[in-house]
Amino acid sequence: MATRASSRGILAEASSNDREEIVGMLTRAYWMEVETVISYLANSINPDGVRAQEIIESLKADIEDELGHARQYGERIKDLYGVVPGSLEFTAEQSYLQPPEHQTDIVHVIKGVIEAETGAIDFYNEIIERTEEVDPVTNDMVIAILRDEEGHRRLFEGFLREYEAEGKA
Numbered sequence: 473m474a475t476r477a478s479s480r481g482i483l484a485e486a487s488s489n490d491r492e493e494i495v496g497m498l499t500r501a502y503w504m505e506v507e508t509v510i511s512y513l514a515n516s517i518n519p520d521g522v523r524a525q526e527i528i529e530s531l532k533a534d535i536e537d538e539l540g541h542a543r544q545y546g547e548r549i550k551d552l553y554g555v556v557p558g559s560l561e562f563t564a565e566q567s568y569l570q571p572p573e574h575q576t577d578i579v580h581v582i583k584g585v586i587e588a589e590t591g592a593i594d595f596y597n598e599i600i601e602r603t604e605e606v607d608p609v610t611n612d613m614v615i616a617i618l619r620d621e622e623g624h625r626r627l628f629e630g631f632l633r634e635y636e637a638e639g640k641a
């Protein structure tokens with residue numbers, strides 16, 4: 473016996489175009505999270521100096537958050553009948569989070585993190601707008617993730633303020 477397709481909502485036959493577009497956006501978000509994990513991992517190991525330790529500890533905590541986000545995006549891709557891509561489809565974009573010339577250059581790392589978080593915040597707002605009417609479950613999920621990213625950005629803005637106050641940023 474064939475299973476009955478949903479007649480309403482994002483899983484309905486009639487929603488296949490919306491579904492495809494949303495899976496595309498979720499896939500991009502998935503890769504953004506994966507790249508952020510890669511970048512934060514390196515930047516939680518490389519920095520030198522007394523003041524670097526606070527940044528290292530924050531990034532270590534954020535890595536767990538971003539990995540959790542990647543998992544949520546992946547699972548939602550699957551729910552919407554998509555397939556989570558393999559590593560060969562990955563293209564890196566975070567030029568601003570490459571290791572600085574000097575590993576004591578903490579401002580470089582802080583600014584890079586703010587840039588990554590801002591990129592995520594902008595794109596996740598786009599997903600929230602796109603899913604508003606058609607996919608309340610994805611909408612809800614991304615709103616919760618957006619809250620984490622806003623928190624991450626705010627924390628690093630605070631770090632940057634301290635350096636700016638000293639004229640070092």
Ligand SMILES: [Fe+2]
Pocket residue numbers: 505537538541592617621
């Ligand atoms: Fe994230």
Ligand SMILES: [Fe+2]
Pocket residue numbers: 534538589592620621624
């Ligand atoms: Fe984040």
